[in-house]
Amino acid sequence: MLKHSKVRTPIIIVNFKTYAEATGEKAVKLSETAEKVSIETGVCIAVAPQFVDIPIVARRVSIPVFSQHIDPIGYGSFTGHVLPESVKEAGAVGTLINHSERRLKLADIDAAITRAREVGLISVVCSNNTPVSASAAALKPDMIAVEPPELIGTGIPVSKARPEVVTSTVEAVKRISPEVIVLCGAGITNGDDVAAAIRLGTEGILVASGVVKAKDPYKVMVDFAEAVLRAQR
Amino acid sequence: MLKHSKVRTPIIIVNFKTYAEATGEKAVKLSETAEKVSIETGVCIAVAPQFVDIPIVARRVSIPVFSQHIDPIGYGSFTGHVLPESVKEAGAVGTLINHSERRLKLADIDAAITRAREVGLISVVCSNNTPVSASAAALKPDMIAVEPPELIGTGIPVSKARPEVVTSTVEAVKRISPEVIVLCGAGITNGDDVAAAIRLGTEGILVASGVVKAKDPYKVMVDFAEAVLRAQR
Amino acid sequence: MLKHSKVRTPIIIVNFKTYAEATGEKAVKLSETAEKVSIETGVCIAVAPQFVDIPIVARRVSIPVFSQHIDPIGYGSFTGHVLPESVKEAGAVGTLINHSERRLKLADIDAAITRAREVGLISVVCSNNTPVSASAAALKPDMIAVEPPELIGTGIPVSKARPEVVTSTVEAVKRISPEVIVLCGAGITNGDDVAAAIRLGTEGILVASGVVKAKDPYKVMVDFAEAVLRAQR
């Protein structure tokens, strides 16, 4: 169903944000660590570095690289915008859209998903609750990642603090667009959180500080990947 | 189903924008003309004046008054914002949300609909195409008004130029939230356009320049209202 | 220098935000209290209610009424925007621009000041620090109100916590546009704060919660006004 051979579910997407630990050369290193875990465990791990780091990361690792955002534009007079074609040419296979730190207008989310589809980028629309997830589902992105913003960066996982948000999101999304893949994010720091998310019906997670700011990102990602394998059985 | 006794379908909502012909005292006059047509024909006609004109218009006419926008906020530190409670207290019974000239972020549309519901305002979410209408439907506003932005103000009615946008919107909205009322807008200038819109499955129209900038708004609104009655038979 | 006979310095501008204590009928009551203090003390006190409350407040009190925001637009297709002409027709004599809760793009601040000038509204541009105050001064608004955002609503007055911000702002503004009046805001809760602000070179204050959320707004405003008179001597 997903258009890129590298990307399969269950998936762990690591959002690098603008964290010092995941900028420039450190973005490459962290991506290499993610690649190592992915190869060792067989679980699909993708990374979402900053725009300027995409081409460098994409050349150095074989795992899927996502952009953190695209603008709903094409070639033309759009100074300072993020062109889907450029992101693709730089080596990204997909993109986050509407992250809670980079929210878009509804018409622009629709246009961004369309543009992603046109250039062959996998679209992951972020949402903050069940109704917004349902709303995003009607736009038929490839994936929806639900993240209650009040839990982002807290270490309190949505899968434990508010499991009903996850289950109702899966249900609402599948009712409107059964083919859309649901991920969950916010507050995930260990394998148990990941396993809980999968058991609640998601097909993966979107994580940031839980990996990037961990003392040992390798260990955390291994823990996550093994939890994914465990939860699948 | 609609929570306000004044509002019933089919409905004609006249958006005053910031047109000179519908500002201040002229907003009151045009609203009185709309009221006259509504009383004479029995068709529900609502007006959406500018924020500062809402209290004056609401005191002078008995027809429903809508706000052109609300912010997804509550009481508090929100200088320069439009508080749903204030709009309600000023006499509005409903509000447009996400008009193409005042587009909102997806999470804010969700929050604005919730706030409208909480204070008892009828919510009319504007959308620009079928997928966005479907997306808005998942948020369960009271009404959705689809207006292809490229036709707004052109005099080319969506019901004629792109009837498939109207029918596919009605279908998509009803599939997701059957109770949501669908209106259409953009380019409507005469009764035939209105009748076409109703026959395509909408329960009313959102109109601006077609009425406000008409030489004889009374005549145009009578034409619209009679078309509504004709189309219903 | 100021174009409206009602407005003179030193001035106390009370920003009603969307506070419950200053919405609808309560906005009228608080404005009447402000009017009472203004008449009793002879100090100019202005109020800045929400948009929908402007026409009602302006009819009921003789003191100056300000809008909390205007959009840099004219008559036309601007659904959900705040038209300077409407605000003026509704009875406002001036407007805040670029409040920290409603920041604008630089080109829009320039355009909003121009529009305010065209329709005869006194412009009060809010700024967050000295360089931004200097920058605003180059656009020649009538007044600039400097408010360090980190102090807004804290009860810690800028005139005490960071007096150098006030003096350097006055200096920077006067160097670029000597005719621009400087106010200060943020954290002001009693007469001493007001007197300190005036002694640091400002010609008035912009206050919100310090008055609106006071147990006895009348008493607080009398305290403020007497401090103004004291500081002037």
Next chain:
Amino acid sequence: MLKHSKVRTPIIIVNFKTYAEATGEKAVKLSETAEKVSIETGVCIAVAPQFVDIPIVARRVSIPVFSQHIDPIGYGSFTGHVLPESVKEAGAVGTLINHSERRLKLADIDAAITRAREVGLISVVCSNNTPVSASAAALKPDMIAVEPPELIGTGIPVSKARPEVVTSTVEAVKRISPEVIVLCGAGITNGDDVAAAIRLGTEGILVASGVVKAKDPYKVMVDFAEAVLRAQR
């Protein structure tokens, strides 16, 4: 005065926008052409490619590379933002700020200039008219590029169509911050336009389509560079 050894005035900055002719591999090629002209003529030519193209371009050419935008942020939770540190690490020596296609709020322009200064990026603030240029000057960026938006992409040069905008901008900027370098842009297509700009008191130009969409960008840039040399004599 300028902090980077590569950058000197007079300067020609070529903005690649999201033009197809200046994306990905074509961005590298066009940058190489610019480098060739710069070496042959001795005139400083800088390029401003898209974010993802910065690292690749910066590795392949010795001329200065600018970002088209930075966000006023630091390391942290800012998904989808453009971190000044990253742009710098990727090889940029400067950045445009507030281009008319990517306008910022006033407080954010101030913060972006501060951030650029902190990380050692040359800041070029774009403005749309004389008052906005004066306003930007008070924030003390390294350069200000005035571009009347109505002329961008028209082929009608500001230096000819509205020379008074250029001279009054130079005057206004120098009065407030004498050390700020003034460039002009919009509509520049040949050497005469460039020479006119320099004679009106600017120290260079910001150009986009005039170079990028030219049949022979090499020839156009040579024409520009020779005009710069001619105008300096």
